[in-house]
Structure formats: structure tokens, C-alpha cells
Amino acid sequence: MKVAVIGGGAAGFFAALSAKKHSPQAEVVIFEKSNKLLAKVKISGGGRCNVTHACFKASMLSKFYPRGAKQLKKSFALFNTNHTIAWFKERGVELKTEADNRMFPITDTSITIINCFLDEARRLGLKIEKETAVTKIVQVNNKINLTIDGFDYIYDKVIVATGGSPKLEGLNWLKSLGHTIVHPLPSLFTFNMPNEEIKTLQGLSVKNAIVRIQGTKLVHDGPLLITHWGMSGPAILKTSAWGARDLANLNYEFKVLINWVGISNEDEVRTLLNRHCYNYDKKKVENSNPFEIPSRLWKYLLEKSELEGGKMNCDLSKKEKNKLINTLLNDVFEVKGKTTFKEEFVTCGGVCLNDVDMKTMQSKVLSNLYFAGEVLNIDGVTGGFNFQAAWTTGYIAGQLKN
Numbered sequence: 001m002k003v004a005v006i007g008g009g010a011a012g013f014f015a016a017l018s019a020k021k022h023s024p025q026a027e028v029v030i031f032e033k034s035n036k037l038l039a040k041v042k043i044s045g046g047g048r049c050n051v052t053h054a055c056f057k058a059s060m061l062s063k064f065y066p067r068g069a070k071q072l073k074k075s076f077a078l079f080n081t082n083h084t085i086a087w088f089k090e091r092g093v094e095l096k097t098e099a100d101n102r103m104f105p106i107t108d109t110s111i112t113i114i115n116c117f118l119d120e121a122r123r124l125g126l127k128i129e130k131e132t133a134v135t136k137i138v139q140v141n142n143k144i145n146l147t148i149d150g151f152d153y154i155y156d157k158v159i160v161a162t163g164g165s166p167k168l169e170g171l172n173w174l175k176s177l178g179h180t181i182v183h184p185l186p187s188l189f190t191f192n193m194p195n196e197e198i199k200t201l202q203g204l205s206v207k208n209a210i211v212r213i214q215g216t217k218l219v220h221d222g223p224l225l226i227t228h229w230g231m232s233g234p235a236i237l238k239t240s241a242w243g244a245r246d247l248a249n250l251n252y253e254f255k256v257l258i259n260w261v262g263i264s265n266e267d268e269v270r271t272l273l274n275r276h277c278y279n280y281d282k283k284k285v286e287n288s289n290p291f292e293i294p295s296r297l298w299k300y301l302l303e304k305s306e307l308e309g310g311k312m313n314c315d316l317s318k319k320e321k322n323k324l325i326n327t328l329l330n331d332v333f334e335v336k337g338k339t340t341f342k343e344e345f346v347t348c349g350g351v352c353l354n355d356v357d358m359k360t361m362q363s364k365v366l367s368n369l370y371f372a373g374e375v376l377n378i379d380g381v382t383g384g385f386n387f388q389a390a391w392t393t394g395y396i397a398g399q400l401k402n
Helices: 010-022 039-047 058-064 069-076 081-090 111-124 168-175 197-201 234-242 244-249 266-279 295-304 318-329 385-398
Strands: 002-006 027-031 095-097 102-105 127-129 134-140 143-148 151-155 157-160 181-186 190-192 205-213 219-226 230-232 253-259 331-336 347-351 369-371
Touching: 002 010, 002 143, 002 151, 010 027, 010 111, 010 157, 010 385, 039 111, 058 069, 058 385, 069 385, 081 095, 081 102, 081 385, 134 168, 143 157, 157 385, 168 181, 168 347, 181 244, 190 234, 190 331, 197 219, 197 230, 197 295, 205 234, 219 234, 230 234, 230 331, 234 244, 266 318, 295 318, 318 331, 369 385
Parallel strands: 002 027, 002 157, 027 127, 157 369
Antiparallel strands: 095 102, 134 143, 143 151, 181 347, 190 230, 205 219, 205 253, 219 230, 253 331
């Protein structure tokens, strides 16, 4: 049996290794159009590779996917976080769980994961062809003809793991086979705020902010980072993932409301502030705060609330406190544009999941054709979920079941 895997990224490698495991006698080849293998694996998680997330129930795990949650439940029943951890452990790679439940190799370097894949590929006799582009797929007598660099080759099974495409045209070759393509859009991106002074506080972060998009139902919380172009961090990235289509429809121009203290109950915030002012009545307002807000950001928020930082806590009027509380809970910023990270680019959209059997990853349109990874209309929030989807779909596709 001859098996071709199109794409030398995370999903493609995992699918090829799975194919070789389940069909040891098969001839398995990976075709990668660039000269780089496992490019996203190398740079993800700041070069440490956020392999997966410590979430062990399929029903819970699926909730972290803005697109594909319902369908992935079936797939996670077959291969989930537990299986991922065991797979790497069997090959000598130990994973560790960090405070936010992201999981990394204990070596803290993505090279560990890349070497694991390359060593396994050598051990199993996988063939890898770099700088080799597949330009056409045609079914011929239940087999699949691939056009590669102008020549035709016949394969018994083909797994497509080409990753997300930023443009619809990049998926036309799959559309021409009869698959429905959901229009691709950026999913994980940061917010640009060219006209906002907050950028001068770049590098500062808060542990738990609540992010709301005005005029929508989008609300997400988590750490927030101020950058030289606007805002980033898990709270912003989660909002961008769940709001990918809504925000695209707004042409990435909208107002975002930031709750800096991560507490939505106004009375609770007022109680904390009053207690602080009482306990530290002779301290200047600018010198301390009852929330986990960095000093420079606190001074910025006081200024925005038109409060004198040099005032004593005991001298704050009720009106001044109300103004400050409103800034803390509903700080409004104008977003004009987005920034995506070229290498870590995540898209929503791709091959419609209605066209795929999620228990085998086989196309319902073309027999013996399988899909894995981001080429599908699946995307997760930040935290290791996109890699988990790659491992899950890749492993299942590699079983080559009909």
C-alpha cells in the first residue's frame, strides 16, 4: 500500500507516523512544499512548544474550540490529551504542566519535540520530500492520482494536512473535488490601538482582565498584556478567536471595554476600594491600590479618571471613587486593525466538517482521501489546543480506516 501525506507540519507528521504504525508494510511519504519541516512546532510557545493542555475530559476539551467543538467530541473520544501524553512518554519525551495548565516538554525547548518526530520517522522508514508541491488530486479507479512537480503518481491513500490557508484561493484545489470550503479568516490576533496613549505602558500586564467588545456578546477573561501597538495576551487572543467572524465583519474597527480588576460585581469593587482607603487613609492614592494593578498602570488609570494621585486616600470623595470604579470596570479603547503572527498564524475556516467523517477523518466526498489539522474548519484558543487538534486528527487519519 502506498500512502502520501501532503504537508510536513505537526498534523502531517503525526498522521504519517500513525499511518506507519497502523500499516507497517505501507510505503509512507510526506510531501512538504517548503524547505522547512515542523515550522510552527519550532516557534510555538516562545520556542518551547506548547504541546497540549492539561484538560482530560473530551466534553471539557472540546469547549476550547470556537469552530469544531461539537464534531471534535467524537474524535477526542478516540485520541485526546491522555493519549498525547502517553504517546510522547513512550518515545522518551516527558511533559510538564504549568500553572495555567499549558503543557511543555520538561526540556523547555521545541527541539525535543522536533527530534522526537524526526527520530521516529527515521526508525519507521518514513520518506520525506521537501520543496515538493502537490498541485492536483484526481480519483482514478478508487485510487488517488497526485500531480507533483508536473508528474503524475498513484497512491492508495492520501492524507491532506496542508495547514490553514489565509486566502480562499489556497483551498480551491480541494473545492474543485466537491468539498465545501468555509471562508478562511485570521483567528488568533492582537488588537491595534494607533490612537491610544495606553501604548506608552508597553510591557505591563494584569493577571486577570475582562474583555468585552461593544455591540456584541463577546466577553472573555484572562491575563492581558499592553504592547507597543495595543493589547495582547490570552484575554485578547481568546476574544479574537471566538469573535473571528464578528470582528472581520466590523473590518477590525470597534470599541473594546476593559475591566482591569477581573471582578464584574461593582459593589464588590467599591467595598475593596473603600476598605483600602480606610486602612491606608494617610497614604497617597497613587502609591498603593487594592488590586493587582502595576503602579504605572494605576497612575495612568487615576489620570484617566481625572484624579490627583497626590491626594490622600482619606480625601477621596464618593464622586471621585465612582469615577475611578467606572474606569476600572469599563475602560473604553478604540481598536483599528489587528496584528497576526506570521509563523503562528491560525485560521478559522477550511474544509467543512460536514464533508468529513470525524471518527476516521476520511472525506465523505472522495474515498481514501483523509484530512488532518488546520486545513479543516477547526481552530482552538491559545494554550496548546490547536496542537491537540493536530495530534488527534492526525492520529485518526493515520489509521486509514474506511
